[in-house]
Amino acid sequence: MSDEPVLAPAAQGPDGHWIECPDCGLLQILPVPIGGHRRHCCRCNASFGHGVxxxxxxxxxxxxxxxxxxxxxxxxxxxxxxxxxxxxxxxxxxxxxxxxxxxxxxxxxxxxxxxxxxxxxxxxxxxxxxxxxxxxxxxxxxxxxxxxxxxxxxxxxxxxxxxxxxxxxxxxxxxxxxxxxxxxxxxxxxxxxxxxxxxxxxxxxxxxxxxPLHATAPPAPGSWIGCRECGLVQSISARCGRCNARLHRxxxxxxxxxxxxxxxxxxxxxxxxxxxxxxxxxxxxxxxxxxxxxxxxxxxxxxxxxxxxxxxxxxxxxxxxxxxxxxxxxxxxxxxxxxxxxxxxxxxxxxxxxxxxxxxxxxxxxxxxxxxxxxxxxxxxxxxxxxxxxxxxxxxxxxxxxxxxxxxxxxxxxxx
Ligand SMILES: [Zn+2]
Ligand SMILES: [Zn+2]
Structure with a gap:
């Protein structure tokens, strides 16, 4: 696999939402699960689970x-x-x-x-x-x-x-x-x-x-942070809006x-x-x-x-x-x-x-x-x-x- 930064594909479905890969940090759309198929990071191949x-x-x-x-x-x-x-x-x-x-x-x-x-x-x-x-x-x-x-x-x-x-x-x-x-x-x-x-x-x-709220537009660079605990991508703040964990980049x-x-x-x-x-x-x-x-x-x-x-x-x-x-x-x-x-x-x-x-x-x-x-x-x-x-x-x-x-x-x- 190439080490070049790869742009995440645009929204792959109306209900996909943005996540940050916990292994490589790439911001990408988490696709809607299809028939229990596993989803993977498009850059480092980390598993995002079957979604079911x-x-x-x-x-x-x-x-x-x-x-x-x-x-x-x-x-x-x-x-x-x-x-x-x-x-x-x-x-x-x-x-x-x-x-x-x-x-x-x-x-x-x-x-x-x-x-x-x-x-x-x-x-x-x-x-x-x-x-x-x-x-x-x-x-x-x-x-x-x-x-x-x-x-x-x-x-x-x-x-x-x-x-x-x-x-x-x-x-x-x-x-x-x-x-x-x-x-x-x-x-x-x-x-x-x-x-x-x-x-x-x-x-x-x-x-x-x-x-999560389903945003289809990519978050502006430098304005977002991913929660390590629940995976939600959100605007920068001290605590996660979903699980209340402290947020750190x-x-x-x-x-x-x-x-x-x-x-x-x-x-x-x-x-x-x-x-x-x-x-x-x-x-x-x-x-x-x-x-x-x-x-x-x-x-x-x-x-x-x-x-x-x-x-x-x-x-x-x-x-x-x-x-x-x-x-x-x-x-x-x-x-x-x-x-x-x-x-x-x-x-x-x-x-x-x-x-x-x-x-x-x-x-x-x-x-x-x-x-x-x-x-x-x-x-x-x-x-x-x-x-x-x-x-x-x-x-x-x-x-x-x-x-x-x-x-x-x-x-x-x-x-x-
Ligand atoms: Zn990754
Ligand atoms: Zn969270």
Missing amino acids: IRTAAAPALAATALVLFPLATLFPLMAISLGGESQSVRLGSGVIGLADHDLLPLALFVLAISILAPLGRIAALGYVLLGRHRNEHRPRLAAILRLAERMRPWVMIDVFLVGTLIALTKLHDLASVDLGIGFWALGLLVICLAGFDASIDRHALWDVVSP RKRDSLHRAAALVMTGIILYLPANLYPVLTVISFGRGAPATILGGVVELMNGSDWPLALIVFAASVAVPLLKLIGLAGLLISTRFGATRRLADRTRLYRLIDLVSRWSSVDIFVAALLTALVTLGNLATIEPGLGVLAFGAVVCVTMLATENFDPRLMWDAAGANDA
Whole structure:
């Protein structure tokens, strides 16, 4: 794709409205959705969604998810037994296990991404869907929708499910493992949430909660600002006329904040890989293992696919994410003009894979929850898991704080 500034096509339908691409900053008409086809930025190919809310499926899926959540939380995910002793683990057991081992910050992070964010987001979106036709509630609905949107990157229940599967494989060598009702509820919940996400489009939801005025004339240069939260393009003011968010042309102090977070991530990456994440002692045998040690252990047990997943999620992805973000920051700082579309794609890729690094944290949390089986086996978390949790958290914050539009600004592509 060419990096030349491309003029957005003129109004593509009577009801299309102006939006600013969140990835490249191009002002363009968001076309009216046609048969659920995805709409894309005409310059950087960012997805603007399919523009549809499946009004029958979405509330039903939200209600099903809200029923499945307590089932997945209250019933055991799995139970292990060894030498006549048995223990079970639930969705929240990892949080308690980590807190019991004086890893409270990590316990709170796991609580937020495995329970609070998924539950809060589905409840908030369910509320918005049910109340979307009531005019008097529009400001409240907009505030709740904003909150739900902010929680979206932190919803990691699907990563938790993969973490459960890895924990299961690791435990197989140690004891006999049985799956519980909670595991099946969790699996259904992940499918349900994926279906729910596919059935609602955020632009369409915003348009239903508060329809924008359909202006067909392009806003005068320098007189408009796009809202980062709801996407509405409006005349410059302090707060958004639709969702009441503070308006800024670009994310505030984007480069400084992202650079500080990337540096922190690079520093923490060393202890995360050098210190042990878990110590598994079985029948008096075992030693502390680092992340790489855990990968080697899986390979020795011929669990090659899982070893590859853990290596990719816990070693390769965090490192490539840090290198990639550092590259984007440096190229923006020096006003690089080449490969803008490719760099924007790299940013989207980093944003997409970021969350999968949490998988090892969930494995450690679940295994820690199965603390002791008498004198037969013990599993203790190490300092490495705390450092690794911090790496995951700061790299996600760095990705969120980096504003990809600055790359296009720095190259002079948004001057017109
Ligand atoms: Zn774009
Ligand atoms: Zn807004």
